[in-house]
Amino acid sequence: MTRPTTRVLALLEILQTGAAFTVGELARRLGVDERTVRRYVGHLADLGVPVESRRGRYGGYRLAPGYRLPPLMLTDDEAVALALGLVAGERTGLTAGEGVAAEGAAAKLRRVLPAALARRVDSLLATVELTAPRRTAPPTGLAAVADLAESARARHPVTIGYTSWQGRVSERRLDPYGLVFHAGRWYVTGFDHDRAAVRTFRVDRITAVAAGTGTFEIPEGFEPTATVLAGLAAVPWKYEVSVVLRTSLAEARHRIPPSVGTLTELPDGVRLVTRAEHLDGAAQMLAGLGWPFRIEHPTELAAEVCALADRLRANAT
Structure with missing residues (x-):
């Protein structure tokens, strides 16, 4: 691979972060002048990569929001870390409910690795032992987790369909304060308008998530993890x-x-x-x-x- 081509790919990798960069910043990172940066951007545009430009003193470049990049460029260490992350996620139950997605991601990663690196990853995965016990978690839709996370970050209320452990089905209006992953399960905690109190819900029991209107504020000092753990400790037993x-x-x-x-x-x-x-x-x-x-x-x-x-x-x- 020629040096200019290597730098064009390096520019693409920098822009993959999603941030906007000035021409000067890009020039310093690539070790070239600003005119060369503009030429590299032109090369990316010729390849169909939508790089947006901003004019002015603080102008620069960024990738168009929502663009899916065809290449996934990883260093050797990043590829190994990703492979181990998939294994650890499956062992702790994090990806147990989405086994097809996890297996598909691992297969795609394996296919694009260079032969030498693929052998190293295979050797590592074949010999590594994890002391954490294997957990079998109930299926949790990643779409529900993503929808709740987005609403929690934007502070938008949601309406959820929920099935309790007794099998009762209800519809609840919830201000999601945060998501917690604990002992192989996802939980969402927040203000339940129908009970007028903070409640915690297992995400695998949520059957639907619908965005509501308006916004909410999270109480000062509220800690989702502490709330979920305290709620689990209060579950009725004999x-x-x-x-x-x-x-x-x-x-x-x-x-x-x-x-x-x-x-x-x-x-x-x-x-x-x-x-x-x-x-x-x-x-x-x-x-x-x-x-x-x-x-x-x-x-x-x-x-x-x-x-x-x-x-x-x-x-x-």
Whole structure:
């Protein structure tokens, strides 16, 4: 490839970022004069690439919005990072619901890689091991995620069709404050006009997203992730568990994520309020923490803790 052709492709790669650049900026990046930059832009125009120009002191060039570039130019490191990202996304459940899209992207990437680089990527993917457990997430339409994200960024309300875990179907008017990906699932949180309160919805249970009119403001200091995790911790279970842990609030927060339960500082320790479907799991969690504790309720948890201790003693002999 001749040097001018290489620089024309380098110009195209710079413009792919979507930003506007002055002629001077482009000249410095390419190591040529401004007249040569204009000639390169002409070459791109001859190839059918729609480069828009702006006149004036701060004029320059940018690609026409919405233009889909035929070539995808990646460095070797970028190609490897993209391949690993697809694998990691599938392992964590991020792309599990869109397996066809993920597999298609991986196949396209593999086809356009040079032979030497393709062999390196194949070797890496064949030998790499990930310690994160494989998660199977329910299907989540990327279109719904994109629609909600766009509305959240523009602060436009939406109307969603939603199916609850009990199977109830409803239509909800929502101000989407933010999207959160947690434990293999997408969640959207925001103000639910029909309940007059902040609510969290699983995106895989959303059947439709329709843009509404008007705008909204996000409350100052609102944190979508903290809201989603707190909401998950409040999901009703068979038992509500309250124990006082003999430790500091800082240590408890370091060991116990917000999705497990709520923590409250007390004069003699930290109260953990959580929920459990089976008390043997709660007993195992308390044993794993390793701190002395006092059970407030339910009283049945004390029997489960004693039973666990008996099993551990029996297994240690």
